[in-house]
Amino acid sequence: MRKFVLCLVLLLGALPAGGVEPKERLADPALEARARTISGELRCLVCQNESIDESGADLAHDIRILVRERLTAGDTDAQTIQAVVNRYGAFVLLKPPVEPATYVLWFGPPALVLLGLAATGMWLHRRQAAPTDTAPLSPDESRRLAGLLRDNEG
Amino acid sequence: MITELGHFALILALFVAIIQSTIPLIGAARRHIGWMAVGRSCALIGFGLTALAMLSLMHAYVTSDFTVVNVIQNSHTDKPLLYKITGVWGNHEGSMLLWVFMLSLCAAAVALFSNNLPPALRARVLAVQGMIAVGFLLFILLTSNPFLRTFPPAPNGQGLNPVLQDPGLAFHPPFLYLGYVGFSVAFAFAVAALIEGRVDAAWARWVRPWTLASWCALTIGIAMGSWWAYYTLGWGGWWFWDPVENASFMPWLVGTALIHSSIVVEKRDTLKSWTILLAIITFSLSLVGTFLVRSGVLTSVHAFATDPERGMFILLLLVTAIGGSLTLYAVRAPSLQGGGLFAPISREGSLVLNNLLLSCGCATVFIGTLYPLFLDAMGGPKLSVGFPFFNRSFVPMMVPMIVAAGVGPMLAWKRGDLLGALQRLWVAYIATALVLLVTFYLTYGGPVMAVLGLGLATWLFTAVLTELADRVRLFRIPLADSWRRAVNLPRASYGMSVAHLGLAVSVAGFAASPFAREAIEILKPGGSIHIAGYEITLEHVDRLPGPNYVADDATIRVTSGGSLVTVMHPERRYFQLQNQTTGETAIRTNLLADLYVALGDADTKGDWTVRVYWKPLVPWIWLGGVIMAFGGMVSLSDRRWRVGVAARAARRSQQAVPAAGE
Amino acid sequence: MKRIIYLLPLALFFVLVGYFLISLRPGHDTHELPSAMLEKPAPSFELADLGDDNRLALTGLKGHPVIVNFFASWCVPCRIEHPLLMRLSQQDHLPLYGIAYKDKPDDAARLLATYGNPFRQVGLDQDGRVGLDFGVYGVPETYVIDANGIIRKRFVGPLTAEAVERDLMPLLKQLEPSS
Numbered sequence: 001m002r003k004f005v006l007c008l009v010l011l012l013g014a015l016p017a018g019g020v021e022p023k024e025r026l027a028d029p030a031l032e033a034r035a036r037t038i039s040g041e042l043r044c045l046v047c048q049n050e051s052i053d054e055s056g057a058d059l060a061h062d063i064r065i066l067v068r069e070r071l072t073a074g075d076t077d078a079q080t081i082q083a084v085v086n087r088y089g090a091f092v093l094l095k096p097p098v099e100p101a102t103y104v105l106w107f108g109p110p111a112l113v114l115l116g117l118a119a120t121g122m123w124l125h126r127r128q129a130a131p132t133d134t135a136p137l138s139p140d141e142s143r144r145l146a147g148l149l150r151d152n153e154g
Numbered sequence: 155m156i157t158e159l160g161h162f163a164l165i166l167a168l169f170v171a172i173i174q175s176t177i178p179l180i181g182a183a184r185r186h187i188g189w190m191a192v193g194r195s196c197a198l199i200g201f202g203l204t205a206l207a208m209l210s211l212m213h214a215y216v217t218s219d220f221t222v223v224n225v226i227q228n229s230h231t232d233k234p235l236l237y238k239i240t241g242v243w244g245n246h247e248g249s250m251l252l253w254v255f256m257l258s259l260c261a262a263a264v265a266l267f268s269n270n271l272p273p274a275l276r277a278r279v280l281a282v283q284g285m286i287a288v289g290f291l292l293f294i295l296l297t298s299n300p301f302l303r304t305f306p307p308a309p310n311g312q313g314l315n316p317v318l319q320d321p322g323l324a325f326h327p328p329f330l331y332l333g334y335v336g337f338s339v340a341f342a343f344a345v346a347a348l349i350e351g352r353v354d355a356a357w358a359r360w361v362r363p364w365t366l367a368s369w370c371a372l373t374i375g376i377a378m379g380s381w382w383a384y385y386t387l388g389w390g391g392w393w394f395w396d397p398v399e400n401a402s403f404m405p406w407l408v409g410t411a412l413i414h415s416s417i418v419v420e421k422r423d424t425l426k427s428w429t430i431l432l433a434i435i436t437f438s439l440s441l442v443g444t445f446l447v448r449s450g451v452l453t454s455v456h457a458f459a460t461d462p463e464r465g466m467f468i469l470l471l472l473v474t475a476i477g478g479s480l481t482l483y484a485v486r487a488p489s490l491q492g493g494g495l496f497a498p499i500s501r502e503g504s505l506v507l508n509n510l511l512l513s514c515g516c517a518t519v520f521i522g523t524l525y526p527l528f529l530d531a532m533g534g535p536k537l538s539v540g541f542p543f544f545n546r547s548f549v550p551m552m553v554p555m556i557v558a559a560g561v562g563p564m565l566a567w568k569r570g571d572l573l574g575a576l577q578r579l580w581v582a583y584i585a586t587a588l589v590l591l592v593t594f595y596l597t598y599g600g601p602v603m604a605v606l607g608l609g610l611a612t613w614l615f616t617a618v619l620t621e622l623a624d625r626v627r628l629f630r631i632p633l634a635d636s637w638r639r640a641v642n643l644p645r646a647s648y649g650m651s652v653a654h655l656g657l658a659v660s661v662a663g664f665a666a667s668p669f670a671r672e673a674i675e676i677l678k679p680g681g682s683i684h685i686a687g688y689e690i691t692l693e694h695v696d697r698l699p700g701p702n703y704v705a706d707d708a709t710i711r712v713t714s715g716g717s718l719v720t721v722m723h724p725e726r727r728y729f730q731l732q733n734q735t736t737g738e739t740a741i742r743t744n745l746l747a748d749l750y751v752a753l754g755d756a757d758t759k760g761d762w763t764v765r766v767y768w769k770p771l772v773p774w775i776w777l778g779g780v781i782m783a784f785g786g787m788v789s790l791s792d793r794r795w796r797v798g799v800a801a802r803a804a805r806r807s808q809q810a811v812p813a814a815g816e
Numbered sequence: 817m818k819r820i821i822y823l824l825p826l827a828l829f830f831v832l833v834g835y836f837l838i839s840l841r842p843g844h845d846t847h848e849l850p851s852a853m854l855e856k857p858a859p860s861f862e863l864a865d866l867g868d869d870n871r872l873a874l875t876g877l878k879g880h881p882v883i884v885n886f887f888a889s890w891c892v893p894c895r896i897e898h899p900l901l902m903r904l905s906q907q908d909h910l911p912l913y914g915i916a917y918k919d920k921p922d923d924a925a926r927l928l929a930t931y932g933n934p935f936r937q938v939g940l941d942q943d944g945r946v947g948l949d950f951g952v953y954g955v956p957e958t959y960v961i962d963a964n965g966i967i968r969k970r971f972v973g974p975l976t977a978e979a980v981e982r983d984l985m986p987l988l989k990q991l992e993p994s995s
Binding site for chain 2: 019020021022023041043049050051054056089090091092093094095096101102104105106108109110112113116117120121124127128
């Protein structure tokens with residue numbers, strides 16, 4: 001029951017025609033541009049993977065206002081983002097910070113590619129080398145040959 | 155009465171599936187033709203029964219039978235007929251029924267179109283599909299029964315979520331599910347092959363059409379979902395890296411890899427255990443996606459009302475299906491050894507590279523989607539993984555793949571000539587350089603990555619055309635001879651070219667999105683906005699009654715240089731029953747760019763917020779998807795996959811290796 | 817060695833299943849966000865009071881632990897927890913303070929008149945600014961603030977009798993002796 005109710009609250013946030021409203025905009029175009037960039041990277045908490053810049057939810061509107069207030073008060077981009085993180089936690093960052101807890105996230109995929117390349121390279125090399133090798137077999141090679149023969153039998 | 159009939163049919167389908175999953179398997183082990191043949195009749199009967207169940211639930215919706223709990227929760231008498239029908243799968247229980255219906259459809263298709271299969275293989279494939287059906291029928295009957303009644307009947311229903319009251323609901327889920335579930339055939343083939351201990355070229359040919367068909371359906375399903383999001387959300391976003399979207403994208407990525415690797419199995423008789431693994435993983439990812447969406451372990455905009463008990467049940471299904479097949483894999487796969495050799499620089503080599511990058515891409519999406527769950531389970535911080543991660547991690551892997559997709563088809567089988575291939579692609583270099591220069595000049599100071607993306611799309615597009623021209627030796631032999639060559643090219647090769655062209659078109663659509671312009675203004679009736687050479691004037695907003703909503707319908711004139719281009723009607727719809735407002739955007743496209751208009755709120759003075767976007771090349775995203783799927787279908791129509799041909803190939807291969815596995 | 821590679825997919829799958837099992841464990845809600853404000857001073861606020869001319873201010877609440885509940889008349893789930901709040905205030909005499917989040921004063925007053933008023937004082941947060949400072953992302957939310965004005969706990973969504981028994985009561989008991 002409780003889950004269902006929570007879904008309802010979240011749905012109320014799902015309003016159409018989302019995003020920044022004309023009334024929220026700052027007069028200074030440079031400041032407004034910064035505000036848009038920052039809002040694009042902050043997650044709207046009630047609408048999941050949408051940013052507050054794209055969301056029509058009330059809460060997104062409030063945070064957009066907060067961002068603009070901070071920028072108008074002279075905060076840097078980093079300070080402004082920090083002001084939102086202070087209230088809602090790192091969860092609002094669509095781009096997770098690079099820290100020990102996210103090393104696997106950030107470095108895992110490139111490591112996988114390298115690992116995959118190395119493994120594929122080794123596999124191809126081994127297959128290429130085996131049949132053309134006419135030199136006497138080293139102990140390592142004869143072991144490998146035995147392995148290959150065994151595999152072929154299966 | 156009809157509802158009970160549907161319920162009964164579903165229970166009967168369960169028993170039929172139990173027979174389907176056991177008798178043919180025993181028959182295949184004991185070489186009993188009669189027992190093996192049981193699978194076929196079971197699959198057909200099972201399909202009939204599930205179809206009956208589906209139809210009876212539809213009947214309950216169409217007649218607004220408010221003694222059925224599922225109908226009460228998701229329907230209403232005022233709902234238009236289309237949404238009474240599509241609303242059947244707009245909820246957890248009904249969508250599971252659709253899932254099982256698609257599964258039985260696939261099993262029936264295998265039963266009907268597999269005369270060319272050796273009876274033992276067919277029996278095993280059908281048995282594996284029967285097992286999957288048993289699991290999901292049990293799931294529906296025990297935890298998610300759509301046929302439950304209640305008494306006294308409710309006076310009326312609670313209606314369908316207004317967001318789902320859209321024609322998109324009629325097409326998006328059926329195609330998506332057909333894609334997901336269609337991969338169960340490849341999965342069943344893989345498991346059957348592991349049981350038999352034999353994978354050969356004939357096997358690859360049998361699986362290929364099924365994989366291609368599911369891949370086409372999934373491609374269409376994903377493209378439609380993305381398009382639906384685009385026109386519904388009111389600001390023109392089309393992909394959010396939302397867990398549910400990722401859940402459909404991951405099987406697509408691995409399925410794409412599978413299509414490519416099975417070519418190597420067929421041509422070179424190698425990469426077998428890898429291909430089997432891909433077939434298992436593709437369907438496993440469909441299952442994992444089902445779990446993620448319905449168990450509530452991840453939050454998503456699409457989430458159904460979730461329930462941990464259902465989550466446990468699906469997890470149990472996952473452990474049985476995936477755990478079982480991977481155990482079989484661990485035991486049997488080491489004995490599947492490949493024969494054919496090829497040089498790293500060869501068509502096979504390029505397919506291996508494709509597989510490597512697609513698999514790593516899928517792993518990246520997987521890690522990104524599940525990382526919040528991993529951290530949470532370890533008691534770590536709550537984090538979001540949004541588009542910046544995927545743009546930085548996933549996209550760089552796809553770029554080399556797309557570059558390679560231009561070269562790979564130019565390489566010869568076994569041992570290719572990379573330098574020669576690169577030399578023959580000179581047209582593509584010129585075209586790419588031209589596009590890069592022109593777009594860079596036109597958008598000077600704008601997003602450089604977008605320019606590079608367009609260059610990438612041009613590269614792939616022209617490389618594909620060059621490859622086709624090369625094949626028919628255009629301009630090097632008389633045109634008539636080229637034509638004759640073109641007519642005789644296998645369909646599969648055209649299919650590949652078309653699909654790659656589609657990818658290029660989509661890439662152009664993705665790449666151009668930073669060039670979009672937006673204008674958001676508060677307009678009085680008569681006021682106007684200027685964007686991309688258009689003048690957009692809000693004429694008036696009228697309150698119009700709809701079947702189950704009230705709409706504020708804006709009349710917006712679009713002129714360019716003083717002459718009328720079109721009149722657009724974006725709406726806001728208020729659904730009183732749910733106390734919810736939805737937006738209905740208006741889009742005018744000339745296939746090169748979309749003009750996208752959404753109506754926002756009215757303020758106290760009666761002025762309206764109007765959002766206008768000009769989005770160049772955005773329709774190409776889905777156009778490319780449709781072209782890709784079309785390419786798949788062209789390939790599917792190739793003579794080689796037709797009935798009889800594969801059987802002959804099988805006989806040949808059986809003669810060649812008489813003892814293997816038998 | 818070769819066989820081990822073929823076991824890898826299975827092993828990885830079981831690791832995944834392990835994670836799924838942890839996420840599905842009873843009583844664990846993966847959607848629940850811990851407040852970023854935990855163990856930090858509550859943001860200071862001063863709000864117009866619903867009903868009388870007093871103002872509800874953080875400074876006035878210091879000195880003993882309090883429970884601050886963000887609610888709204890337009891919020892459906894708030895109705896669900898309302899009877900529980902009434903019980904907590906009338907039977908357990910808990911120091912409940914309400915903040916009407918983005919609500920019209922008349923609507924909030926009507927809600928409390930109809931279903932009873934469990935709050936010692938109700939502040940009006942019409943523009944949602946205080947809610948924003950607290951990091952409220954949906955009503956109802958309930959905060960426990962200790963005698964020194966530090967946020968000690970947040971409950972997201974309607975309070976349940978179970979959550980009160982398991983978390984709220986022990987926490988209040990622990991906070992009480994210090995005051």
